[in-house]
Amino acid sequence: MDYQNTLAFATQLDEQDSLKGFRDKFLIPQHNGHDAIYLCGNSLGLQPASAQQYITAQLNAWQQLGVEGWFNGDDPWIAYHKQLSGTLSAIVGAKEDEVTAMNSLTVNLHLLMVSFYKSKDKRYKIIMEGGAFPSDQYALESQVKFHGHDPKDAIIEIFPRNSEDTLRTEDILEIINSNADELALVLFSGINYYTGQFFDIAAITKAAHQAGAIAGFDLAHAAGNVPVKLHNWNVDFACWCSYKYMNSGPGGISGIFVHEKHFDDKTLNRFAGWWGYRQDKRFLMAPGFQAAKGADGWQVSTPPIMLMALHKASLDIFEQAGGIEVLRVKSELLTGYFEFVLNEINNNFGKAIFRIITPKNKQDRGCQLSIVCSEKAREIFDYLTVNGVIGDWREPNVIRLSPVPLYNSFKDVFVAGSILTSAVKEIGL
Structure with missing residues (x-):
């Protein structure tokens, strides 16, 4: 697929997504009155809305x-x-x-x-x-x-x-x-x-x-x-x-x-x-x-x-949802889009600020992308958190982010990329 790093493109993919309704089956943490960008399913998945029932x-x-x-x-x-x-x-x-x-x-x-x-x-x-x-x-x-x-x-x-x-x-x-x-x-x-x-x-x-x-x-x-x-x-x-x-x-x-x-x-x-x-x-x-x-x-x-x-x-x-095989189809698209967005950030700044250490071949990975920051990694991670992106930190300089097909959207990925771009600018990398 020819990805585009635009909100319109991400929105279009979400509209075409046969699993888009499953997001409503989960309770998403809030940040300043809005859904947080939750990319931490690799550590703790979200609560099903039906759990209490x-x-x-x-x-x-x-x-x-x-x-x-x-x-x-x-x-x-x-x-x-x-x-x-x-x-x-x-x-x-x-x-x-x-x-x-x-x-x-x-x-x-x-x-x-x-x-x-x-x-x-x-x-x-x-x-x-x-x-x-x-x-x-x-x-x-x-x-x-x-x-x-x-x-x-x-x-x-x-x-x-x-x-x-x-x-x-x-x-x-x-x-x-x-x-x-x-x-x-x-x-x-x-x-x-x-x-x-x-x-x-x-x-x-x-x-x-x-x-x-x-x-x-x-x-x-x-x-x-x-x-x-x-x-x-x-x-x-x-x-x-x-x-x-x-x-x-x-x-x-x-x-x-x-x-x-x-x-x-x-x-x-x-x-x-x-x-x-x-x-x-x-x-x-x-x-x-x-x-x-x-x-x-x-x-x-x-x-x-x-x-x-x-x-x-x-x-x-x-x-x-139709089982793990159905989820895997969306997962490959979603994680592939995230990889594209991260590479676009590097291209726009003309240097490798974010290096993905997770295998590039989609057959050799799942949802998760592990990202090494070239410098000020902890500041980047803290910036994400303050701005409503919930991810995962691993010493010494790795941020783990995992778009999960059951509840994450392509818009989530686009917005996370936009916040990472702002982080690079404001922190001064």
């Missing part, structure tokens, strides 16, 4: 039914999580029984590593991307220590080449192959939180399996953002949060994926709990854990129904 329904059930709400009413809590599985499985490319909503992200990462990090003899090493989100780093450090290994020896981090910002897939695959004899697990993000790089999950998984290792992924920045096909790509396990692109509230319920090939593997360890016990015999309270079929068998604790209600409010909007 969904929560109120469950509060009413609790009020009216008490403990009988587990088995009676319009949405008996005993199987409430099953209402989420259909939409979740479509978002992450899985079969319904391969996913379940439970716990929080890092808790799930630990629980899954109990099963899938099999440290044995010389095969004990883990490969991950360098600069992964700290929770992943801390989780892996503590897991390898728990198994009696030194993280400096057991964890292999892959960093970009000198003078490059993102990883090359061929480098990832080469390092997996060169460590094949000692490798137990490859654990990557789906999308790197800092650069916004969307990794080649299928290729990484294939290489891990060829090396005799397990392939797992943290999809915190990928789930609800980009289409993935966890089942078809033969991924062993994955987990994600729901409060970013899936708009399910701060600290919202997490989710997991376990490939069906592992369902009947009796050699897998797991930290079991009552809620993961097979449902047909759960209330017999018998000793000896018998796992529920599928990913549900990795559940541990009684589900938080209010968090699941928030999650359902958002997932129902995904269904109404």
Whole structure:
């Protein structure tokens, strides 16, 4: 598409947008009496306008039914999580029984590593991307220590080449192959939180399996953002949060994926709990854990129904919008337009004030653009905030901005670009 950096062009794209009505399904923070330009879905998605209704329904059930709400009413809590599985499985490319909503992200990462990090003899090493989100780093450090290994020896981090910002897939695959004899697990993000790089999950998984290792992924920045096909790509396990692109509230319920090939593997360890016990015999309270079929068998604790209600409010909007593939079409156009606007600012000032470190190829990124400012980065970010653009700051000089297809418009992008232009002028870059 031939983009134009004009309000008229942005308005025209919004008028043609089949998803334009979905903006009204979210509550947008206000700035000086007007909608803020909210470009921070990579950190916390907006509240669905229906969230209060969904929560109120469950509060009413609790009020009216008490403990009988587990088995009676319009949405008996005993199987409430099953209402989420259909939409979740479509978002992450899985079969319904391969996913379940439970716990929080890092808790799930630990629980899954109990099963899938099999440290044995010389095969004990883990490969991950360098600069992964700290929770992943801390989780892996503590897991390898728990198994009696030194993280400096057991964890292999892959960093970009000198003078490059993102990883090359061929480098990832080469390092997996060169460590094949000692490798137990490859654990990557789906999308790197800092650069916004969307990794080649299928290729990484294939290489891990060829090396005799397990392939797992943290999809915190990928789930609800980009289409993935966890089942078809033969991924062993994955987990994600729901409060970013899936708009399910701060600290919202997490989710997991376990490939069906592992369902009947009796050699897998797991930290079991009552809620993961097979449902047909759960209330017999018998000793000896018998796992529920599928990913549900990795559940541990009684589900938080209010968090699941928030999650359902958002997932129902995904269904109404037509699913992740439909959202992806707009996302590519919207982020592409933002990239164009940023480049136009550089062209107009005759210098590279803003450098995008997120991959240029749309297949290698989601909504997010990570922008390095040539100078006075914090002042630029603060100027955006004061003028109603809500983004995200990462040390030492990166601004993350993410136009989300469900609630952001092309006008949002144009206005954000205009404010960035004013920032350059007023700050004096």
